Amino acid sequence: MAVMLNNITTFLFFLLVNSLLFYSIQSLARPRNPNSLILGLTPASRASDPPHPKASTSSRKQLTDVLDMMEPLREVRDGYLISLSIGTPPQVIQVYMDTGSDLTWVPCGNLSFDCIECDDYRNNRMMASFSPSHSSSSHRDSCTSPFCIDVHSSDNPLDPCTMAGCSLSTLVKAKCSWPCPPFAYTYGAGGVVTGTLTRDTLRVHGRNLGVTQEIPRFCFGCVGSTYREPIGIAGFGRGALSLPSQLGFLRKGFSHCFLAFKYANNPNISSPLIIGDIALTSKDDMQFTPMLNSPMYPNYYYVGLEAITVGNVSATEVPSSLREFDSLGNGGMLVDSGTTYTHLPEPFYSQVLSVLQSIINYPRATDMEMRTGFDLCYKVPCPNNSILTGDLLPSITFHFLNNASLVLSQGSHFYAMSAPRNSTVVKCLLFQSMDDGDYGPAGVLGSFQQQDVEVVYDMEKERIGFRPMDCASAASFQGFNKT
Numbered sequence: 242m243a244v245m246l247n248n249i250t251t252f253l254f255f256l257l258v259n260s261l262l263f264y265s266i267q268s269l270a271r272p273r274n275p276n277s278l279i280l281g282l283t284p285a286s287r288a289s290d291p292p293h294p295k296a297s298t299s300s301r302k303q304l305t306d307v308l309d310m311m312e313p314l315r316e317v318r319d320g321y322l323i324s325l326s327i328g329t330p331p332q333v334i335q336v337y338m339d340t341g342s343d344l345t346w347v348p349c350g351n352l353s354f355d356c357i358e359c360d361d362y363r364n365n366r367m368m369a370s371f372s373p374s375h376s377s378s379s380h381r382d383s384c385t386s387p388f389c390i391d392v393h394s395s396d397n398p399l400d401p402c403t404m405a406g407c408s409l410s411t412l413v414k415a416k417c418s419w420p421c422p423p424f425a426y427t428y429g430a431g432g433v434v435t436g437t438l439t440r441d442t443l444r445v446h447g448r449n450l451g452v453t454q455e456i457p458r459f460c461f462g463c464v465g466s467t468y469r470e471p472i473g474i475a476g477f478g479r480g481a482l483s484l485p486s487q488l489g490f491l492r493k494g495f496s497h498c499f500l501a502f503k504y505a506n507n508p509n510i511s512s513p514l515i516i517g518d519i520a521l522t523s524k525d526d527m528q529f530t531p532m533l534n535s536p537m538y539p540n541y542y543y544v545g546l547e548a549i550t551v552g553n554v555s556a557t558e559v560p561s562s563l564r565e566f567d568s569l570g571n572g573g574m575l576v577d578s579g580t581t582y583t584h585l586p587e588p589f590y591s592q593v594l595s596v597l598q599s600i601i602n603y604p605r606a607t608d609m610e611m612r613t614g615f616d617l618c619y620k621v622p623c624p625n626n627s628i629l630t631g632d633l634l635p636s637i638t639f640h641f642l643n644n645a646s647l648v649l650s651q652g653s654h655f656y657a658m659s660a661p662r663n664s665t666v667v668k669c670l671l672f673q674s675m676d677d678g679d680y681g682p683a684g685v686l687g688s689f690q691q692q693d694v695e696v697v698y699d700m701e702k703e704r705i706g707f708r709p710m711d712c713a714s715a716a717s718f719q720g721f722n723k724t
């Protein structure tokens with residue numbers, strides 16, 4: 242889910258002193274598997290507010306049937322970017338890969354694009370925008386299109402269509418000759434984007450990264466203004482509008498392996514995103530947990546969390562809200578590549594902090610806690626200022642329903658906030674409390690905690706698999722690094 246940047250991510254950003262340069266789009270890969278589609282994600286850093294995904298009731302209609310695909314994702318400080326090649330001739334726009342929303346949108350027009358309270362994004366990313374007038378294959382979506390109905394099904398009062406008094410029934414009138422009216426699409430932390438639905442040709446990589454396939458009439462938002470949102474999103478939710486849904490992959494599934502944070506902005510390697518059958522092959526030894534169907538947000542991916550183990554302390558039981566929905570549909574743990582840090586509800590979050598405090602004996606770095614807003618930072622010994630020394634902090638393991646456990650990778654729970662000095666390094670726990678845990682999801686598994694984990698979305702069996710993996714090795718094995 243797309244959420245706003247806060248001072249924490251901003252702070253992290255400044256730590257990445259060597260990676261402030263943003264690089265233009267790379268075509269990163271080398272063909273390996275002939276017959277699938279592979280997308281590469283680029284890591285980006287995204288913010289941390291808990292999302293409230295927008296509900297959408299939509300038909301799951303498959304428009305096209307393509308073979309599997311693979312795309313490289315580029316890592317930036319707050320998330321992972323996918324390059325969209327749209328239009329004739331192609332224009333390439335990098336957008337955040339977001340499993341917590343459906344709509345794919347790109348900034349449209351140049352001088353007119355209006356981005357409110359998103360200076361971080363504007364300043365830190367090369368802003369390419371899409372110009373429909375320069376694409377011979379671009380046209381507005383019609384008001385009878387199922388996507389038009391879907392994008393207007395939001396109960397958002399800011400929706401220009403709603404404001405203009407037009408109703409869904411007007412939209413679905415058979416004899417509708419006008420284009421789909423402008424939409425306003427809302428995100429969790431109060432973010433909203435407005436624009437028009439556009440159709441154009443999308444080019445994706447096949448199973449062979451050297452081969453591209455054209456997807457005609459791909460439907461996306463041509464956005465003229467955003468409030469508190471990153472610039473550009475590719476929706477990977479389960480609704481009709483989402484990218485995998487439009488490409489016919491929702492019957493199958495997809496997988497990603499997010500590179501560790503140290504690769505952020507490194508143009509030489511990208512995170513594998515694999516869509517289709519090959520994302521699901523050879524997963525016999527993987528631990529899967531069932532996807533829960535949220536009555537409130539049926540288009541997003543929910544799992545149930547049963548317990549958390551800290552170090553060798555026996556598992557701490559979690560509140561049932563993290564694995565069950567209440568009568569209104571609140572609850573569950575959202576798996577969201579568009580939220581940076583994992584969020585846990587109070588008072589459980591504080592209990593986890595207490596358990597950690599009871600077993601970690603290093604001095605607290607309260608000054609760092611004040612500066613960053615993270616709740617638990619420690620001065621950890623770091624002999625000879627070598628960060629290569631083993632992790633002296635306890636491991637954290639998430640236990641999901643069906644006995645699927647995930648040991649968080651080193652550096653994805655406690656993260657070194659600065660270079661070691663005086664044989665000490667300050668590390669902070671990169672979890673946050675859910676601000677509004679009673680409404681919407683009870684918790685969120687963010688992208689930062691999915692580093693160096695292969696995550697498989699198996700749509701056929703309605704389950705999600707987690708497996709620790711060295712994603713940099715996986716990327717080079719699959720041809721996602723530049724040689």
Ligand SMILES: *[C@@H]1O[C@H](CO)[C@@H](O)[C@H](O)[C@H]1NC(C)=O
Nearest residue numbers: 350351352370371372373375
């Ligand atoms: C940007 O705007 C100017 C002035 O409206 C226009 O001439 C130019 O073609 C636009 N460029 C793109 C890439 O849309």
Ligand SMILES: *[C@@H]1O[C@H](CO)[C@@H](O)[C@H](O)[C@H]1NC(C)=O
Nearest residue numbers: 259260506507508509510723
């Ligand atoms: C990427 O590769 C180029 C060429 O090998 C190298 O000069 C550059 O330092 C690499 N960048 C990073 C961030 O590793």
Ligand SMILES: *[C@@H]1O[C@H](CO)[C@@H](O)[C@H](O)[C@H]1NC(C)=O
Nearest residue numbers: 552553554600601633634635
């Ligand atoms: C748990 O870990 C601590 C150090 O982290 C160790 O001293 C203790 O013996 C361990 N307990 C068990 C039961 O393994």
Ligand SMILES: *[C@@H]1O[C@H](CO)[C@@H](O)[C@H](O)[C@H]1NC(C)=O
Nearest residue numbers: 623624625626627629630664
């Ligand atoms: C630190 O460096 C010194 C000298 O280089 C070496 O003798 C010592 O073993 C190192 N200590 C550790 C813990 O690596």
Ligand SMILES: *[C@@H]1O[C@H](CO)[C@@H](O)[C@H](O)[C@H]1NC(C)=O
Nearest residue numbers: 528640642643644645646647
């Ligand atoms: C759960 O998994 C652990 C190891 O991953 C195993 O030891 C245990 O027997 C499993 N429990 C059940 C009920 O399957």
Ligand SMILES: *[C@@H]1O[C@H](CO)[C@@H](O)[C@H](O)[C@H]1NC(C)=O
Nearest residue numbers: 620660661662663664665666
């Ligand atoms: C590091 O140690 C030196 C000498 O012991 C001390 O003057 C300095 O303040 C220390 N720096 C930090 C950041 O603790």
